[in-house]
Each structure stands twice: as structure tokens, then as C-alpha cells.
Amino acid sequence: MTRRRLLGVVGALVLVLALAVLPLMLGNYPVTIAARILAFALLVVSVDLLTGLTGLPTLGQIAYFGVGAYTAGLVGIHLSTNLFVQVGLGTLAAIVVAAVTGALAVRTSGIVFLMVTLAIGELAHRVADGLPVLGASNGLAGIPAPTLLPGGGPLTLVAHTYWWTLGVFLVGFVVALVVTKSPLGRSMRAVRESPSRLAAVGQAPYWAKLSAYTVAGALAGAAGTAWTAQTRFVAPGDLAFSISAIALLCVVLGGAGTLWGPVLAAAVVIIVRDWVAGYVSGYRELLLGLLFVIAVYVLPRGFAGVAATWRRRGARRVAEREAAHVQT
Amino acid sequence: MSRLDETRKEGLGDSLGGSDPDGSSGAAAPLLTVEHLTLQYGQLRAVNDVSLTIARGARHALIGPNGAGKSSLFSVLAGSTRATSGAVAFDGHDITGESEVERARRGMVRTYQHANLFVAMTVLENVAVAVERAAGRPLRPWPSRTDRRIRAAAAEYVARVGLADRVNDRVDALSHGERRQLEVAMVLACEPSLILFDEPTAGMSAAETARFGDLVESLPDSVTTVIIEHDLDIVFRLAHRVSVLAAGVLIAEGTPEEVRADTAVHEAYLGVDRNDDPLFEVAS
Amino acid sequence: MAVFDGILLTSLNGLALAAVLFMVAVGLSLVFGTMDVLNLAHGSLALGGAYVGVVFLGTGGGLGQLVLAMIVATIVGLAAGLILSLLTRGIRDHLKQALLTLGLALIAADLMRLAFGGDVKSVAAPSPLDGTIEILGRPYPTYRLFVIAMSLVVGGLLYAVIERSLSGAIVRATVADRVMVEALGIRTKVVLAAVFSIGAALAVVGGLLAAPVLGAQPGLDNTILLLALVVVVIGGLGSIKGAALGAILVGQVQTLGVALLPEFASFLLFGAMAIVLLVRPGGLLPAAHAEVAR
Numbered sequence: 083m084t085r086r087r088l089l090g091v092v093g094a095l096v097l098v099l100a101l102a103v104l105p106l107m108l109g110n111y112p113v114t115i116a117a118r119i120l121a122f123a124l125l126v127v128s129v130d131l132l133t134g135l136t137g138l139p140t141l142g143q144i145a146y147f148g149v150g151a152y153t154a155g156l157v158g159i160h161l162s163t164n165l166f167v168q169v170g171l172g173t174l175a176a177i178v179v180a181a182v183t184g185a186l187a188v189r190t191s192g193i194v195f196l197m198v199t200l201a202i203g204e205l206a207h208r209v210a211d212g213l214p215v216l217g218a219s220n221g222l223a224g225i226p227a228p229t230l231l232p233g234g235g236p237l238t239l240v241a242h243t244y245w246w247t248l249g250v251f252l253v254g255f256v257v258a259l260v261v262t263k264s265p266l267g268r269s270m271r272a273v274r275e276s277p278s279r280l281a282a283v284g285q286a287p288y289w290a291k292l293s294a295y296t297v298a299g300a301l302a303g304a305a306g307t308a309w310t311a312q313t314r315f316v317a318p319g320d321l322a323f324s325i326s327a328i329a330l331l332c333v334v335l336g337g338a339g340t341l342w343g344p345v346l347a348a349a350v351v352i353i354v355r356d357w358v359a360g361y362v363s364g365y366r367e368l369l370l371g372l373l374f375v376i377a378v379y380v381l382p383r384g385f386a387g388v389a390a391t392w393r394r395r396g397a398r399r400v401a402e403r404e405a406a407h408v409q410t
Numbered sequence: 411m412s413r414l415d416e417t418r419k420e421g422l423g424d425s426l427g428g429s430d431p432d433g434s435s436g437a438a439a440p441l442l443t444v445e446h447l448t449l450q451y452g453q454l455r456a457v458n459d460v461s462l463t464i465a466r467g468a469r470h471a472l473i474g475p476n477g478a479g480k481s482s483l484f485s486v487l488a489g490s491t492r493a494t495s496g497a498v499a500f501d502g503h504d505i506t507g508e509s510e511v512e513r514a515r516r517g518m519v520r521t522y523q524h525a526n527l528f529v530a531m532t533v534l535e536n537v538a539v540a541v542e543r544a545a546g547r548p549l550r551p552w553p554s555r556t557d558r559r560i561r562a563a564a565a566e567y568v569a570r571v572g573l574a575d576r577v578n579d580r581v582d583a584l585s586h587g588e589r590r591q592l593e594v595a596m597v598l599a600c601e602p603s604l605i606l607f608d609e610p611t612a613g614m615s616a617a618e619t620a621r622f623g624d625l626v627e628s629l630p631d632s633v634t635t636v637i638i639e640h641d642l643d644i645v646f647r648l649a650h651r652v653s654v655l656a657a658g659v660l661i662a663e664g665t666p667e668e669v670r671a672d673t674a675v676h677e678a679y680l681g682v683d684r685n686d687d688p689l690f691e692v693a694s
Numbered sequence: 695m696a697v698f699d700g701i702l703l704t705s706l707n708g709l710a711l712a713a714v715l716f717m718v719a720v721g722l723s724l725v726f727g728t729m730d731v732l733n734l735a736h737g738s739l740a741l742g743g744a745y746v747g748v749v750f751l752g753t754g755g756g757l758g759q760l761v762l763a764m765i766v767a768t769i770v771g772l773a774a775g776l777i778l779s780l781l782t783r784g785i786r787d788h789l790k791q792a793l794l795t796l797g798l799a800l801i802a803a804d805l806m807r808l809a810f811g812g813d814v815k816s817v818a819a820p821s822p823l824d825g826t827i828e829i830l831g832r833p834y835p836t837y838r839l840f841v842i843a844m845s846l847v848v849g850g851l852l853y854a855v856i857e858r859s860l861s862g863a864i865v866r867a868t869v870a871d872r873v874m875v876e877a878l879g880i881r882t883k884v885v886l887a888a889v890f891s892i893g894a895a896l897a898v899v900g901g902l903l904a905a906p907v908l909g910a911q912p913g914l915d916n917t918i919l920l921l922a923l924v925v926v927v928i929g930g931l932g933s934i935k936g937a938a939l940g941a942i943l944v945g946q947v948q949t950l951g952v953a954l955l956p957e958f959a960s961f962l963l964f965g966a967m968a969i970v971l972l973v974r975p976g977g978l979l980p981a982a983h984a985e986v987a988r
Contacts, residue, residue: 368801
């Protein structure tokens with residue numbers, strides 16, 4: 083393994099460790115925020131799979147997040163408080179809805195695809211707002227505390243639901259990573275680079291797009307179940323359009339296609355937004371909008387782009403030094 | 411004009427849509443048959459009632475002055491444009507209505523005049539996509555042991571076209587000629603029976619063109635090639651048969667020597683024969 | 695018979711909604727058709743027009759106020775469109791352009807909320823049009839018929855310009871093959887600025903005309919954007935006829951849906967879009983595009 087690779091793995095392990103011991107070091111409120119960030123970060127990963135890797139810009143993943151969240155809530159109320167059951171059924175529901183809607187959506191691409199997914203996201207928002215079985219505009223309340231083991235006690239401690247969310251996030255992130263290194267991942271990147279070329283070697287881009295869409299929907303759904311597990315309440319406001327927008331921004335901000343960049347951006351954006359909102363309440367959308375505008379102009383390739391530039395500069399300096407050595 | 415009649419007489423209709431009645435000419439049955447193909451855009455007939463046969467294992471060139479309809483004909487053969495009328499048959503099957511994907515799966519692949527590659531991916535990955543499609547499971551969402559075999563096979567194709575030293579470089583770091591080589595590697599990785607080359611040496615230096623010629627000559631006899639070209643030197647070097655298109659019409663067909671001597675071809679390229687000396691001498 | 699009357703009147707409401715959606719969506723569609731720019735601030739433009747209506751017609755007014763409001767709306771729209779075209783021109787990436795307009799939409803939405811408050815503002819129809827006309831024995835708001843008439847006028851004018859004038863031919867050519875138009879020496883930047891400005895003006899005026907029917911409130915921008923996008927996806931990009939057909943379909947589906955099955959209205963809308971995507975992913979009446987060179 084190259085030194086850089088080793089450094090990356092060690093760094094990731096340290097980060098996971100730090101996230102794991104978070105509840106032992108911080109109070110309840112920050113831990114709750116951290117849990118929400120993790121759920122949102124998994125949603126951002128699902129957006130990156132579609133936008134960064136497959137070249138399909140999307141504003142609709144929130145729909146599948148919502149399917150997962152509401153399903154987990156309904157399961158919790160009517161069927162079982164077991165978290166594994168909730169995440170399983172919620173993710174399954176999201177997969178089904180993603181496959182059905184995706185079969186139609188991926189018949190388009192580029193900005194038309196963006197339009198279609200925006201419609202999907204907003205329509206899901208409206209459905210959540212309108213259906214009585216989901217609590218309509220009041221949201222789905224009365225979700226009992228989740229349990230981990232069959233017959234085990236309810237998880238009421240913030241730390242416990244945080245660890246569950248961390249687990250779901252890590253599993254989801256690893257799934258995304260595995261996909262990027264698989265033949266499907268390569269097909270996805272080929273679709274992003276040149277769908278016509280892919281067709282010309284005999285592979286219809288449609289199926290790679292649909293597969294990517296379904297996997298992304300599954301991850302978003304899982305993220306939704308984790309959300310419900312710790313908030314125990316799902317409202318139509320959780321499917322607001324601005325969330326889809328922020329997720330897409332995080333992908334662009336963090337470096338589309340890198341997976342870790344958008345996750346980092348998600349953490350930064352949420353923390354900054356909540357911190358700033360404490361000081362300038364009532365101007366949230368305005369500041370968010372400004373953030374979008376600034377990001378578009380200032381960071382052409384996002385955090386990951388910055389990291390890549392540093393790496394290139396470092397490599398160039400090493401090369402120059404070596405060349406200087408040869409001279410003497 | 412007489413050449414066109416001769417071609418028509420070769421009984422194209424038999425080879426369309428079905429079995430070979432003779433049974434004995436299995437090896438000699440043409441691989442690609444074009445029958446009365448017309449491509450019309452409004453009032454303009456880009457391809458006007460063209461009929462062709464491409465024999466198995468042949469290297470067949472399609473030449474003609476600018477605007478002759480070569481690209482349009484190519485586009486119909488490749489499957490990216492639908493003909494207004496007429497039929498195309500490949501290996502005995504009527505493929506007139508088939509998409510590019512379906513044609514590629516039958517073993518009929520094409521290159522692009524303007525390089526069309528997976529730019530942000532490496533040379534190896536570009537070829538691996540083609541290998542995976544032909545021999546692997548392109549939609550498998552997890553890595554497995556076969557990935558190594560796919561990559562090794564891809565590396566072989568890369569080496570075969572002479573790009574072994576660039577195998578891990580990204581496409582945007584390659585020169586124009588190298589990108590063309592990569593395209594050939596991708597096309598070979600599809601295990602084709604017919605390769606359609608769309609002006610493959612456009613923009614290439616003399617050395618690159620010569621190397622391309624070597625590459626085509628090194629292809630096994632089982633691979634048939636159809637080449638659209640402007641560079642008549644490479645055509646005369648490589649082609650077994652040449653078809654000449656002008657203003658959408660097939661005006662001549664035969665061996666390179668026959669075509670070179672054909673007066674109709676001269677007129678198409680150089681204008682109507684005048685009694686004074688021609689401006690250019692056709693290379694002999 | 696009563697059912698039939700009810701459906702007829704609901705269909706008229708659908709046409710009124712279609713009228714508004716047409717005016718808003720046609721700009722969105724043409725801007726996308728000429729330059730592949732997705733203007734996510736389009737809904738904000740319409741909401742802006744609605745607030746113009748609040749300012750000029752809020753407490754009731756006459757035709758004079760209406761005309762004044764329309765002039766102001768047009769000027770605001772032209773200016774906003776010009777600014778948008780300049781801002782998006784500097785960004786090459788289509789996704790980033792969409793994000794930029796998204797950011798501007800968020801900023802605009804908050805500014806309007808701060809200026810006008812978060813509650814629903816109703817706008818009265820201007821005075822000679824605030825009555826009712828009898829249709830099949832039932833009273834029907836005159837104003838809605840006026841809106842339908844206005845959209846027909848606007849649509850007719852647009853069609854005449856796009857199909858019959860040289861400028862219109864240039865716009866159609868830009869939609870079909872932008873590169874070729876540049877090669878002819880026509881500055882497509884100017885074409886885009888013009889299309890953007892006029893499209894934005896139409897959106898603002900559309901929002902203004904809709905104000906007596908839809909009111910003005912935060913969140914309306916999202917609703918109108920969503921409907922306009924569905925109109926464009928269904929109708930096809932870059933064409934007036936597509937925007938008209940899409941608007942009629944969406945207007946009917948949305949109005950009938952809300953009237954008959956209020957909880958499932960969103961499903962119906964998505965269903966309509968899904969059917970079109972299944973059968974014709976490019977929309978029902980898209981503008982002709984040159985074949986992609988690759």
C-alpha cells in the first residue's frame with residue numbers, strides 16, 4: 083500500500099474513533115446535532131453517487147429519505163420498535179419507490195433530469211403534507227422509542243441513538259465506497275463521461291443509470307430511517323426543497339464524486355448554518371442563498387479540488403527538488 | 411454507371427433476412443449488405459439509393475469528395491441515424507431498425523471521427539469498460555476476483571495498440587494520435603466481427619498514420635473493416651475493395667487500381683475533364 | 695347535468711391556471727432551449743410579480759392601476775432577466791448555473807418575506823373585472839376569463855414574433871443549433887440576454903395577473919416553480935406550443951385533481967409527468983434540435 087493510501091486509511095480510522103467517542107465528551111445537545119448531521123451526510127453521499135459519479139444532477143433524493151423516514155415511523159408505531167426491522171423495511175420501501183420512479187426519471191439526463199428530480203422531491207413533500215395516514219401537515223408523531231435487541235429495552239439515551247445513526251452512516255458509506263470500486267462504479271463513471279461511447283461498445287446507459295439510482299435511493303432511505311430513530315418525529319418540513327438544495331450544494335462544495343469531500347462539506351454547512359442562525363435568526367434562507375452564490379464563484383472544484391491542488395503543488399515541489407539534486 | 415449495375419446484379423436480395431440457400435457459401439456470404447439505402451433530409455438526399463456488399467474478412471474503403479454522403483451513410487450503418495428507406499443486413503440478420511447498442515452487441519462496432527472517450531478515466535479503465543461489457547458483468551455493484559482478469563485483458567489490448575507506457579494515464583493527458591490508438595484498443599476489446607472506422611487518420615501525422623496502417627494490417631482475417639477515409643494513400647495501402655460515393659450516389663466500386671483508373675471518379679474529385687492539363691496528378 | 699356544469703367550471707379554472715402557467719413557463723422553456731440554463735429563480739420572479747400586484751392593487755383599484763402595475767412588472771422583469779443572464783453567462787457549468795439561480799431564489803424569497811411579511815396577502819381584482827359573468831346559469835369570476843384572454847393575447851403575440859419575424863427565427867435557430875448561429879456571426883449572448891429578459895418579464899407579469907386568484911405568500915414561488923417545471927418537462931423544451939400544451943395539461947390535472955381527490959393531487963401530477971416520460975422523454979412538443987455532433 084502506498085504511503086498516501088496508508089495515511090488515508092489511518093486518518094479515516096482516527097476519524098471514526100473520534101466520532102464514536104463523541105457522546106462521551108460532549109453534552110446531549112451537540113450529540114443530537116451530530117446525529118442529525120450524520121443522517122444528512124448519508125443523504126449527501128447518495129446525492130454524490132448520482133451527481134458526482136454518474137453525472138446525474140439531482141434535487142430529488144429527499145423523496146427517498148422521506149420514504150425511509152416515514153416508513154420507519156409507521157413501522158415503529160404499528161409493527162415493531164426494533165431498529166433493524168425499521169431500517170430494513172424503510173430501506174426496502176425506498177428501494178422500491180426509487181426503482182419505480184427512477185425507471186422513468188433516468189430516461190432523461192442532464193438538466194432535464196434535474197428538473198424531473200426536483201419535481202419528484204417537491205411532489206413527495208406535498209404528498210407528505212397531504213396524506214392523513216402520514217399525519218398530513220402535522221407530521222407523524224407518537225413514534226415509540228426504538229429498541230435494538232428483540233425484547234430489549236428502549237433506547238432513550240441520546241448517546242445510544244447517536245451510535246445507531248453512526249453505524250447506519252458507516253455501513254452506508256462503505257456500501258457507497260464498494261460500489262465506486264465495482265464494475266457498476268466504472269459503468270457509472272462511463273455514463274458520466276460519455277453515454278454515447280458507452281452505447282457504442284454495446285452497453286445501454288439506461289441500466290447503469292437505473293442501478294445507480296436504486297442504490298442511491300436505498301442509501302437515502304436508510305438515512306431517513308436513522309433520522310426517525312433519533313428524532314422520533316417526521317414532518318413534511320423534513321422533505322423541504324431547501325434540504326435537497328443544500329445536499330446538492332454540499333456535493334459541489336465538497337468535490338463531486340469523492341464521497342468524503344461532500345460528507346465534510348455537509349458537516350461544515352450544517353454547523354455553520356446552525357451557529358450563524360443563533361446570531362442572525364430570521365435570515366436563514368438569505369444566508370443560505372448567499373452561501374450558494376459565493377460557493378459557485380469561489381470554489382470551482384470544491385474542497386476535494388483544493389486538496390488535489392495541494393497534492394499537485396506538493397508533487398511539483400518534490401519533482402523540482404529532485405531535478406535540482408540531479409543538477410548538482 | 412456500369413459498375414453500379416454490376417454490384418446490383420450480385421443478388422443482394424438473397425442475403426437479406428435469412429438463411430443462406432446454397433449452404434456452401436457460408437464463408438463467402440457477405441458480412442454486411444446494404445440494399446437501396448436512402449437517407450433524405452427534406453429535399454436533400456444525403457444518401458441516394460446506395461447498395462453495397464462487404465465481404466467477410468475484407469478491408470473495404472469508402473471514399474468520395476466532401477459532401478458525398480460518406481458520413482451520412484456511415485451514420486446509418488452505425489445505427490445512430492435511421493434511414494428513410496432501404497435495408498441493412500449484418501451476418502444474415504436484418505438490422506435496419508436496430509439501435510447502436512444492439513449492433514455493437516452483434517459485433518459491429520465503430521470509431522468516432524472526433525474522439526469520443528471517457529475523458530476523466532485512465533486508458534486502462536476506458537478499455538476495461540469495453541472488456542467488461544463483452545466478457546464481464548458491467549452492473550455488478552461489488553468488486554470481485556474477476557476484476558483482475560478483466561484488467562489484465564484490458565492491459566493486453568492496450569499493449570497491442572502500442573500504448574503500454576500510457577496505460578495508467580488519464581485520457582486528457584494523451585495526444586490526439588494516442589487517443590486514436592486508445593479507440594482502436596476499445597474497439598478490439600469488444601471482440602468485433604466488423605469495425606467501422608470513421609476517418610481514422612484525420613489529424614494524424616505521417617508516422618501515426620503509418621502506425622495505424624500497421625495496426626489494421628495486423629488485425630486477424632476474422633475481422634472485417636470498413637474505413638471512411640480522405641487519405642487516399644492509406645486507402646490504397648490497406649483496402650481490398652473501394653467504393654466511391656459522390657453526391658450521395660455510389661459512382662464506382664472495385665479494387666483500388668480499378669477505382670483509381672475510373673473516369674467517373676476523376677470527375678467527381680477533380681471536376682469535369684478539360685482539355686488542358688489537370689491541376690493535380692493522381693499518384694500512380 | 696350539475697356534475698357536468700361543475701366539471702365545466704372546474705375546467706375553466708384549469709384554463710385560468712393554465713393561462714398563468716403558460717406565461718411563467720414559456721420564459722423558462724425558451725431560456726433553457728436557447729442556452730441550457732435552468733433558471734431556478736423563475737418562481738421567485740412570479741412571486742415578485744404577485745407582490746407588485748399587492749402594492750398596486752392590494753386595496754382595490756381600477757384599470758389604470760392594473761396597467762401601471764403591468765408596466766412596473768414588465769420593467770422589473772426585464773431588469774431581473776438581464777441581470778440573471780449576465781450572472782449565468784459567467785459560469786460555464788450548467789449545474790453551477792442552476793445552483794447560482796437557486797441561491798438567488800433563496801435570497802429573493804427571504805427579501806420578499808422581510809419586505810411583505812410571512813402571511814398570505816390577498817389581492818382584489820381590479821374594478822371593472824371584479825364581477826361575475828353567467829356561464830351555464832352559474833356565476834363565474836370575470837377576472838379569470840380576463841386572465842385566460844390575456845394569455846391568449848400574449849401567446850399569440852409571442853407566436854407571431856417567434857414564427858414570423860427575423861428575431862424569432864434567430865431564437866429558433868439558436869435553440870436548434872447554437873454553434874451554427876455563432877458561426878453565422880450572431881452573438882448568441884445578445885440572444886440569450888433578450889430571451890432571458892423577455893421570459894423573466896413574462897414570469898413577473900404572469901405572477902401579477904395571477905395575484906387576484908392565487909394571492910401572494912412565501913412558498914408560492916416554490917409551488918409555481920414546481921408547476922412550471924412540470925409544464926416544461928411535459929410540454930417539451932424550447933417551444934411555445936410545448937409550453938402551451940404542457941400548461942393546459944398541468945392546469946387541468948392540478949385543478950381537477952385538487953377538486954376531486956385533494957390528497958392525491960400531487961400523485962396525479964406526478965402520474966401525468968411519468969406517462970409523458972415513459973412515452974416521450976423529450977416532451978410532447980419539443981423544439982427541433984440539431985443532432986449532437988458526437
